[in-house]
Amino acid sequence: MTHLDTLPKVQELINSLLIVLSEKEKYIVENRFSLNDHPRLTLEKIGEKYNVTRERIRQIEKNALRKLSRNVNNTQLRDLTSMALQILEDNGGVVSEKMMVNEMLKLADSKEGIDVSSLKLTIDLDKGLVREHNTIRFRPFWRLVDLKPRDIRKACDAVKKELKKNEKVMSAAKLATHCQEKNGIACANEAFIKSAARLDRDLKVVSDGVGLASWRDINPKTLRDKIFYVFNEMKKPLHYIDISNQITELSFDNKSVNTQAVHNELIRYDEFILIGRGIYALKFWGYEEGTVADVIEKVLIEHGELERDEIVEKVLEKRQVKKITILLNLKNKDQFTKTKTDKYKLTTAAK
Structure with a gap:
């Protein structure tokens, strides 16, 4: 059995x-x-x-x-x-x-x-x-009989103090080392730190490590916060429907998620940028807004004359579009001119 x-x-x-x-x-x-x-x-x-x-x-x-x-x-x-x-x-x-x-x-x-x-x-x-059992500070949990509750409290206190000092999410491995070396908590390995942090209502475990639950970027309150959280977790551009589904799956609270409301927030705030059909990214990742032709123009202004494949590569770093779309835009002679060396530059009138 x-x-x-x-x-x-x-x-x-x-x-x-x-x-x-x-x-x-x-x-x-x-x-x-x-x-x-x-x-x-x-x-x-x-x-x-x-x-x-x-x-x-x-x-x-x-x-x-x-x-x-x-x-x-x-x-x-x-x-x-x-x-x-x-x-x-x-x-x-x-x-x-x-x-x-x-x-x-x-x-x-x-x-x-x-x-x-x-x-x-x-x-x-x-x-x-x-x-x-459940308390004001800790969620209900089980522990091995030889693990002392005071070590759990001591570790959580040390983690909170270190996070407040650094003001950023820290890896469980670094926090474990800190608890062992600076606080003498022998049982504080990486697994213990993650588990203990899940108990304390003031802490939050995320993919990158442990943070304070009061930080909005890891414990989002508004819909905008939740969209930021999804982007930071997934670390890649996403379709607005996928963002909505991720918010639902993560179950931040009991509030229902409306796909159109998510789309509206993405349109509303400058931090989010449309880089493809319904696909959004965080602006600080380096993506560009505007038409594909606008992005090509910015690339040529920044880098000067470039070969076709170089332009395609640099545009795809900033927008999620098909290669053929970039090539079709390069055929616009009012904006782009092909040189004798098979490179492209801005047409004089477009400069």
Whole structure:
């Protein structure tokens, strides 16, 4: 039996494991972990049902989880707990709840029918790891039992301080070295820094490294910010429909994305430039606006007389057009003249 076989059966396996509990313990665990379509109830709400204090319910829940933990590795669920431990080890010993679940679901042939609530409880039951709950500062996460929470906090503090000092995104490798050498955090390897940064609400992991979540270029707020983010991530010109699709895929917030609104923003701001049919780029990348003839003219003004292929090469650096379009524009004798040495120059009247 492998994890691929076990994942779709996780709800069934958890329900079988619950047999070791009393009826009261089972009710509490089901309602605290949203099992079998039960809504998650507070300790106080469950306490009202049994006419006991919330602290008493907390104690019963704790004892019930101990029972389940003692028995979990005697079931096929051990395939999933070992998988969770491996994911933690691969990511520096700490992983956000969201990332852990996503990584495990990626290994399934299909996510259909996999009960995430049962999966989360299964991970909680392994004695080799510890769940840390949602707080104002940190998102919920799991850590290896021997990884100290203070090292996570200390690393995140050091990363934030260094980012504020440098005022730019820094690679996780550089930040890891800084944490090890300047702050004495031995566990701070590259994987650990990335994982820890994903937990802290003040930090954001991007393709180039780690930055502060308050920076608009890595945590965009407006539609214009989001377009900039997509260009910076993709690092190439894009069709406005592709930009819209990327914004939707990245799920920055709960706001819907309208393709026409994206196109309007691209037209509205000078930072974006049309370089082909519906294809836009960032102006500071060096692309030129205007007609193809305008771009050829600027190339000849800058470089002087050039051969045909040289002109084509330099125009394509600034615009995404077909080669034939450039060649057809060169035939405009009112603007461009072919010399006796097979080079092109600006027609005198066009200068």
